[in-house]
Amino acid sequence: MTISTTPVPEPVVADRPPEPVRRPARHARLREWWLGAALVLPALALAVAFKLVPLGRGVATSLESSSGFDGTSFAGADNYVRMFDDPVVRSSFRNALLVVATLPVWVVLPLVLAVLIHQQAPGWKFFRAVYFIPYTVAPIVVGIMFRQILAPDGPINALLRRVGLEPLAIEWLNGRYSALFSLVAVALWSFFGLGVMTYLAGLATIPGETLEAAYLDGAGFWRRLFHVVVPMLRPTVAYWSVLCASGVLIWLFPLIYALTQGGPGDATMLPEYLVFLTTFQFLDRGYGSAIGIALFVFVAVLSIFSVRHMFTEGTRKPR
């Protein structure tokens, strides 16, 4: 290997390039604006066509009065005023609030099960598959299935009677509150598998050493769950919470349809089912749309809190 001692020639200093012709800044900004607009336009067009236009149409219909399938007339806020006096609407939103009150179960139960699977509790492979299977069954089929299972003389009550728990063998779908909570329980059975999978995806991002260190330090299951897993899984928990908060109000239609049709009375009547009944069975499109818009606002308000919380969590700097 030789080392050249030849002095390195002085770099040729290139002639200074000519000063670029300074285009007016306004022109550049305009070009940038057009480029930005062109890139955003397709997404904007889709959002307008498939989100804003139907929503606007829904709002417009909610301001109309219709008689069967005949023509419509402008009704102003009549449909909205009518809702305040309608006991069925009031009852449906009261039921919606009761359903929302079950959210902690929707959030915590799949989390606990996901952690058990993640730490490879005995039979974890089996349970991982089993928990997800209900989610793959069509909700309408789930509804039909549970209508038989929850019948007064159905298998659940037969089992309860056999094991000596006769007082618990109630008429699940006939009670004012038992019907609603049976509906929620069936929905939870049907959807919690998705929550387990979501949490498992989040758990995969937690370093194994962290959990192992907590274990070696003597932290029990619940301590590890609430002091290690939950803090590290906050974005996933928040995401699942948002999904559940809006989902419990707009996912349940097929189950209500197959299981209770909103009954007995209006015990399981939720706003989404009432929109359907009012619009397509009672042929009162304006009023049905008004209830739909009220539901939209209800879900939006509920989701705003969760999304805001999720955003705060997601952008919080680590301590």
Add this chain to the structure above:
Amino acid sequence: MNRRRLAGLFAAGVAAAALLTGCGGDDNTTDGPVTLKVLTWEPGGAEYWKQVKTSFEAGHPDIKLELQSVPFDKYPEVQGPYITSQSGPDVMANNAGLELFDRRSAYVPLGARAAEINKDLVTYSGACEGFDTSKPCYGVPFSYQGNVLYYNKAVLTAAGLDPERPPTTWEEFGAACDAVKKSGKTCLALGLSGVFPAYWDFPEIARSYLTEDDIRGLLAGTLSWKDPKLVSVLGKLAEISTKGWTNKNAPSITMLPDGADIFQRGDAAFAGTIISDAVNWEAFGKALGDDKLGVTRWPAVNPGAPLAQKFSGIEGAVYGVTQWSEKKEAGLTFISWLAGKENGELWVKHAKGQPLNKNVDKALLPSSPAFQKIQELVAQPTLHAGVMLSGPEADALARGWQQVALGQLTVDKWADQMQQALERSPTKKQSK
């Protein structure tokens, strides 16, 4: 050069597409047979509709039928969006009465042709506004429908009752129910979820309290649900469940299929259903045996009431041509055929239903004792109060009954809810 070729190909493609589009629209411009889309819940069963398609197409080679079959209890949900969007099938069905009137904007009025098309039918007023054939008619019925009380003779015998003398009064019915209950069976198979209670049970009690004028008032929305007559009807409906005459799970099941299944299995003495289409004498006869099946009028609460000994009858499904169809002539040909003798005979032969066409060969009529008994009952028809109820009323009737059965509602509150439902009914709004 290439650009020119591409442009030429594009132009040719556009021209071909335009030509094809032009050919697809109107039945007058097609070369091949016109395809008619028919929305139906297949009243009478799949076999009957298979025969309809075969026979009609054989006689009309220029028209093909494409049947969109939807279960009866799902039908409104499928049909509603078609009507709202003013698109879909060329021919659709609705139950005669208010259900059809509510949807009349979806159908082409038959005008002066209604009388000609329906000339051989016993009645077709249920297809016309206000049950008045001088007003616009929107379609063609071909079957007769209505309510009766079927009973299982074996269950009555086991309960120590005479199967040849079923109860005719409310008191006798109560006594029979007590006996049946003691024998370990359900007295009246019932499902209160959905609209069936409104169509199948309500009119039968209503006959003991209402006159035909009252029933027309129900249709017009001028008869208040707080009227003592209607409150009494609700009171008697409530009694059926509060006195324990029904199956325990009645509030949470539907009448079709769940309630009817209880009767078909032989677990109940009585079932209040219909004479045609489904859950009728034919289906029950097959399940229980023709010799075990009895049929009677619902027991009268007030046997002397003007309509107490009548039959709540109504034309069955009415088929009409849709406003948005581009094949209206073909549609009219099809519904006219439905009203004819050929279809009447198919209806008797394959659906085992009650025909409306007067010219049907009597030799084809079934020999079942239950069917023969029905012929006696239908001879005294009156207006069917159930089909006068609007959607909100039918819904409130079933929901209220569920709550009354569960002890969550009083009859007076139920009447209040019914009145609210009447006031919510878009087609019954009274001008102030």
